[in-house]
Amino acid sequence: MADDTPIDWDASYAGRAERMRASEIRELLQLIGQPDIMSFAGGIPDPELFPTEAVREAYSTILADPRNGPNSLQYSVSEGYLPLRRWIVEYMTRIGVPCDVDNIVITSGAQQGLDYLGKLFLSSGDTALVTAPTYFGALQAFNPYEPRYDIIAPEKGNATPAVYREAAEAAGGRVALAYVVPDFANPTGETLSEEARRRLLDLVTELGVPLIEDSAYYALRFEGEPVAPCLALDLQRCGHIDRSRVAYCQTFSKTIAPGFRVGWVCAARDLIQKIVLTKQAGDLHAGTINQMVVYEIARTVYDDQVRKIVATYSKRRDAMLAALARHMPEGVTWTTPQGGMFVWVTLPETLDGAELLAAALQEERVAFVPGGAFICDGTRKNTIRLNYSLQPEAVYDEGMARIGRVIARHMAAKGTSGVPRSSRAA
């Protein structure tokens, strides 16, 4: 009774599956594998900077221990490895967030923190407040819970709580959360001022909603004074983390290495308990031995590791900014990040980042990420994201020259000027 009818999976899925779609960025990552493409598309750290030898020693030491060894391969609690949570408590205290182990849950990267917070707070039709652009992976994490998005602009000026609330109600839901990447944001590289953070806290407090602070790049500051995390600023107001409405997501992916899938959420104890239940139902716990190894690395070389990464990436940022100044046509502008991994480039309005990428790959064998994927309302397609964490310093001049040429050709074709600055200077 063989039945040749293919199954109509789309008809079987829940409504939320409609919004789970392939990511342009993840698809593009496959281009990195092609050796003749010069890629500024990725958002991944330089593996040469991983503390690989220290990691090898940590695995070996833990596994050679007669008691720790077998236990490191066993099931463990959903909250996470206690010594690692204690280390995180010290870290959080150091950055202005005194807290307790009950305020920490270990997640499989910051990404899982976003998924689980979306799962906890978003019902279909609810509104999530995000910046435009924002981290594409956050939109991907939230989308299956079927929110609509409304836009905050903490630096330039948010709308009033009433405006957000009325728009949410008109759309049949409520404002359920706000999400922000305050430091060296993916994709813009920009950092929110303390004033902007306070305005954002005013907004979420008046709206009575949680603020998800995605602090993935916080440690990668090249220069200038750190701005206090939103969570730290909120503690100054409310007096204790258990009264804060900020859920702070962090990760060891940018400071130690991403392949462990170890990050954390720091928040009010009641919320952490609910995330622990979500984790228990979702995948039981983060990898046991990986948490132990990350603890060992964090305990011994975290600060050295951050210094090494900052020293390397800051020189690459300098190289990229200098090359942009040399090779971008007039009419093109870009951000000047004080840390992180990304520069955000704005092209003349007639250009489209996705069209430009297709041409760049074909004509100049160079890659970047079109900005449109990061913008929830589909505007500002005249943008691209450039990454400087992966390519060595020597590559940026040639890379930006290639991108500059493609942009210039597109500008000329669209009747914009398009003369590279370097040609004008010559």
Added chain:
Amino acid sequence: MADDTPIDWDASYAGRAERMRASEIRELLQLIGQPDIMSFAGGIPDPELFPTEAVREAYSTILADPRNGPNSLQYSVSEGYLPLRRWIVEYMTRIGVPCDVDNIVITSGAQQGLDYLGKLFLSSGDTALVTAPTYFGALQAFNPYEPRYDIIAPEKGNATPAVYREAAEAAGGRVALAYVVPDFANPTGETLSEEARRRLLDLVTELGVPLIEDSAYYALRFEGEPVAPCLALDLQRCGHIDRSRVAYCQTFSKTIAPGFRVGWVCAARDLIQKIVLTKQAGDLHAGTINQMVVYEIARTVYDDQVRKIVATYSKRRDAMLAALARHMPEGVTWTTPQGGMFVWVTLPETLDGAELLAAALQEERVAFVPGGAFICDGTRKNTIRLNYSLQPEAVYDEGMARIGRVIARHMAAKGTSGVPRSSRAA
């Protein structure tokens, strides 16, 4: 402007959070830590059987390699590590499921497969068909997607498709999926006959819904011939995995070790692509180096490892069954598993497993899991689950004697007989 009002998180959560509750079982795991409690409560493998030394060597070899080392700590694709997926393809072919790497996605344990499949198929109010009892972690994974449950009994007789469909529609949804643990099920230890599997396939085919086959214990068969997985039986009907409606979830947790969090789903290519998107949005990918290490262990010692576990657990099962026969009062019955980790004990109807546990902990310092947690409709509270994977052989006689005494006392108190068989025999 300190504000002492605590945040009402319950008012902020989405409706689905209502159904994320603490697990009695996970809470009980904490009892294992108390040295004077003799525990048959856990569902965890014996860490002494982990291939710890081989794992140590695998981590060390991978990390010492100049190219593999750093890459093993890097981000990787959401589908999972290709050589591991190739190994799984060979494994699946060996157990009657010829397939391709595009039919495999690596998940963080089988648990994450259940979460993601629930996310893909269940809308609020939909019906999930499950056995009673069933794996509690599956109910936990599905609950946040707000299904109702209806009960299948593949061995004793399912209801007709029309009955399930009408009940689902009356409840305002549709039948969205069926879920089963066909081999040495958690919690009963029972295995579905091939006939029962075929009846189940008839049912899901007529209903037009996916069947989630949770095959976590499949490899742990102590004796007798393996029964073909539902997925293998479905392939005999439909001719090709890409036309099958079975989503097969497996894990290395019971055969190698759970602390890696590495499992997989094997299913039609279209469905796998959707799970990959779910994984990408959820936590990007399973731990890179852990997948590489699991591949190395699977490639070299998988079969040896399974033989070692089977040899050990089967003797412990024998010891438990013999001790149950000696110490359980008349009126108590239990299953005779051919593999896996669990025996399911049915008490006289007047007894309650949860009340019994409270007494057992206090009076006899012995632990097990009350059966009620595994039963979606709240019936059959007169059951308990006993685990035999963790305690050495010598412990079962004393352990079952303690449990037998508590049961006998409760039976006497409720006016049932309650004389232990051993006393009667003496």
